[in-house]
Amino acid sequence: MKPVIWGLPQSSYVWTVRAAAGIKGVDVDFRPIRAGDHKKPEHIARHPWGKVPAFEHGDLRLWESVAICQYLDEEFGGRQLMPTDPGQRAKVTQWVSSINDYLYGPAVLQYIFGYIFPGTEDGSPDRARIDAAQPALKHWLGILDENLPNGEWLVGGQLTIADLFLGPLLFGISQFPEGGELVTSHTNVLAYQQRLLGEPGFMGAAPQG
Numbered sequence: 289m290k291p292v293i294w295g296l297p298q299s300s301y302v303w304t305v306r307a308a309a310g311i312k313g314v315d316v317d318f319r320p321i322r323a324g325d326h327k328k329p330e331h332i333a334r335h336p337w338g339k340v341p342a343f344e345h346g347d348l349r350l351w352e353s354v355a356i357c358q359y360l361d362e363e364f365g366g367r368q369l370m371p372t373d374p375g376q377r378a379k380v381t382q383w384v385s386s387i388n389d390y391l392y393g394p395a396v397l398q399y400i401f402g403y404i405f406p407g408t409e410d411g412s413p414d415r416a417r418i419d420a421a422q423p424a425l426k427h428w429l430g431i432l433d434e435n436l437p438n439g440e441w442l443v444g445g446q447l448t449i450a451d452l453f454l455g456p457l458l459f460g461i462s463q464f465p466e467g468g469e470l471v472t473s474h475t476n477v478l479a480y481q482q483r484l485l486g487e488p489g490f491m492g493a494a495p496q497g
Contacts, residue, residue, distance in 0.1 A: 290317045291360070295340035296326065298495045300396065300456035301353040302341045307452045308357045310489030312366035354384060357449045369449045376444040383442050383450035387457065394424035395457045403464050422466060429474050439479025447487065455484045459494070 291309070295302035297320045309316045325331055327338045334342035335351040343350040345363070350356050361369040371377050402417035432454075435442065442450045458481050461467030472478050484490055 289346055290315055291343065291345040292317045292319060293356075294319045294321055294331065294334060294342045296321060296323060299340050300392075300460065301339075303456040303493050303495065304353050304449075304452045305341050305343070305356045305360070306493035307455070307487075307490045308360050308369060308449065310492050311447070311452075311487065312360060312364055312369065312489075314360055314364045314366070353453070354449070357452065361449065367447075369447065369452070371444045371446065371448065373444070379443045380448045380450045384453050387450070387453045390424075391428050391454075391457055394421040394428075395461050399425060399467060400460045400464070418466070425461060425467065425470055429470050429477055432480070433474040433476045436476040436480045439476055439483050441480075441483075447484075451484060452490070455481075455490060456494075459485070 291314065293302070293305055293309070293316050295305075295318075306316070306318060321331060321340070326335070326340050331342065332338050334344070334349065337351070339351065341351075341353060341356060343356045343359075345359070348359070350359060357369065370380060398417045398421035402414040402421065406412060406414040406417075408414055441447050442454065458471065458477070462471045462481065471481060
């Protein structure tokens with residue numbers, strides 16, 4: 289039986305779990321849902337907080353991207369997305385936690401949404417939100433540049449789950465003027481992004497259109 293993933297195709301977290309499956313060669317049944325449907329009872333039965341993605345494999349049901357990625361990595365063969373060394377595994381968890389806690393808010397909720405969901409009367413970008421996100425994005429990209437020598441992966445010289453959480457956010461911010469300039473101004477971050485975008489399983493899970 290194929291694992292099933294439900295989610296909004298545009299969600300960075302849905303991209304992450306679909307990329308984990310794709311890179312490992314796991315054949316999944318992706319069932320896209322429309323914006324707003326994640327708050328309806330049918331989906332809340334899958335994810336009690338009405339978020340995405342939600343996951344099912346046989347009798348197992350999971351929510352939260354970290355748990356889903358961990359299960360995919362440990363249950364199925366193919367390319368391993370977690371190091372075997374305990375210290376390196378801890379570093380993956382450290383990066384994933386930091387990305388979710390400190391980068392997602394300014395990158396997505398402030399910066400990207402300031403462009404695509406501005407909430408302004410004329411539909412123009414919300415400059416207040418966009419500008420307010422800049423210090424956090426600059427700080428983050430500076431940290432990344434220091435920790436990505438020669439554009440290597442985040443942890444242990446191998447692609448891990450941490451890269452799959454970071455990648456969609458970097459891709460998203462680089463699509464807009466200030467974010468694109470920030471990424472290109474950090475040599476190691478730019479090399480890292482290009483390397484990740486060269487992974488077919490990663491880009492195969494990217495939102496289309």
